[in-house]
Amino acid sequence: MSQRPTESSPLLPAEPAIERPWDNKSIIQPDSSSITSTASSSTDLTDVLRDVIIGFSDGLTVPFALTAGLSSLGSTKLVIMGGMAELFSGMISMGLGAYLAAVTERDHYNSEEQRELSLVDCSLPQEQRDDIFCILEKYNVSRQAAAPLVDELCKNREQWIRFRMDFSLRLEKPNVHRAWISGLTMGLSYFVGGLIPMIPYFVMNKVGDALFVSIAVTVVILLGFGYVKNYVAIRNHRAGLWGAIQTLIIGVLAAGTSYVLVKALDRTDV
Numbered sequence: 001m002s003q004r005p006t007e008s009s010p011l012l013p014a015e016p017a018i019e020r021p022w023d024n025k026s027i028i029q030p031d032s033s034s035i036t037s038t039a040s041s042s043t044d045l046t047d048v049l050r051d052v053i054i055g056f057s058d059g060l061t062v063p064f065a066l067t068a069g070l071s072s073l074g075s076t077k078l079v080i081m082g083g084m085a086e087l088f089s090g091m092i093s094m095g096l097g098a099y100l101a102a103v104t105e106r107d108h109y110n111s112e113e114q115r116e117l118s119l120v121d122c123s124l125p126q127e128q129r130d131d132i133f134c135i136l137e138k139y140n141v142s143r144q145a146a147a148p149l150v151d152e153l154c155k156n157r158e159q160w161i162r163f164r165m166d167f168s169l170r171l172e173k174p175n176v177h178r179a180w181i182s183g184l185t186m187g188l189s190y191f192v193g194g195l196i197p198m199i200p201y202f203v204m205n206k207v208g209d210a211l212f213v214s215i216a217v218t219v220v221i222l223l224g225f226g227y228v229k230n231y232v233a234i235r236n237h238r239a240g241l242w243g244a245i246q247t248l249i250i251g252v253l254a255a256g257t258s259y260v261l262v263k264a265l266d267r268t269d270v
Contacts (some may be wrong), residue, residue, distance in 0.1 A: 044175055048185055053229050055094055055186035058156050059193025060225065061251050063087050064218050067198055069258030071211040073266060079201050079210075087194045097188025102179035110170050116161045116169075128154055196221055217257070222251045 067083040120128065129150050136146045153160045165171050175181070200213040225243040230236075231245025 044178070044181075047178065047182065049232070051098060051182050051185040052084040052189045055098075055189025056193040057229070057247065058094065059087075059090065059190035060196065060218065060221060061254050062090060063194035063269065064197035064214070064251060065254040066257040067201065067214065068211060068255040071214075072203075072259055072263040074207055076201055076205065076207045076210065079207060080198065083194075083201070087191060087198070090194065091187045091191040092223045094184040094190045099179050099183030102174065104180040106174045106179065109174055110186065111163075112169055112171055113165060118162050120157060120161060125154060128160060130258050131168070132160075132163065135163075211243035218251060218255075219248060222248045241268075 061193035063083055063086055067079050067088050070079045070082045073079075132150045132153055133143050133146060136149070137143075153163055166172070197214045197218045200210040201207070202218065204210040204213065226244035226247025227240040229247070234240075
């Protein structure tokens with residue numbers, strides 16, 4: 001009985017198998033998406049911490065300096081009204097500024113990415129290879145050693161552009177949700193930081209007593225915040241102590257200057 005031709009028994013003899021240097025399907029490759037996700041998460045956390053530090057430090061310093069200056073006028077109501085007005089306006093300003101900065105960063109990245117896409121379409125393959133060789137030469141990688149890597153990058157248009165963005169332009173792809181997260185984080189951090197020095201004025205009737213309590217609370221917060229800020233960034237206790245002293249000096253100078261100026265203006269009856 002004749003056997004019907006199947007994929008295992010074709011009519012024509014099968015061609016000899018061609019040995020390939022590798023098979024993309026058989027090679028176990030690292031999950032690039034997980035690596036990219038991990039790097040992106042680390043970057044996002046760093047950005048959030050930066051926004052918290054900037055917002056909280058400004059909120060702790062500016063409203064404290066303003067309320068300290070207004071307290072020289074002797075009116076608790078005036079301190080609360082002026083402090084809350086500055087607190088809300090500062091929160092909106094800081095949040096909006098962070099949002100617009102993140103949007104500008106995202107638009108800049110997209111613009112550069114589109115420019116790289118147009119360059120890829122217009123440039124010759126050899127020009128693309130030379131660009132990658134020039135980048136790798138900055139890291140003392142010879143052309144002979146870099147040739148396999150360059151060959152692989154030139155096969156994939158998207159990876160070539162990603163390589164250019166990372167190593168030539170040194171631009172990191174921003175998170176699509178980064179703008180509103182940055183604005184919300186910095187605005188809320190500013191509000192929380194600015195509300196702390198104002199709490200004594202809400203619970204105490206005498207403005208002088210509230211001022212001294214506000215100063216004591218703010219000094220402790222400034223020292224703790226300055227220490228944690230530098231220690232998290234540098235992982236060194238000496239750097240943390242220096243950060244605490246530095247933050248305290250800035251806060252004291254700002255509050256002292258505001259207090260003296262308001263007191264002087266009040267005496268001149270302007």
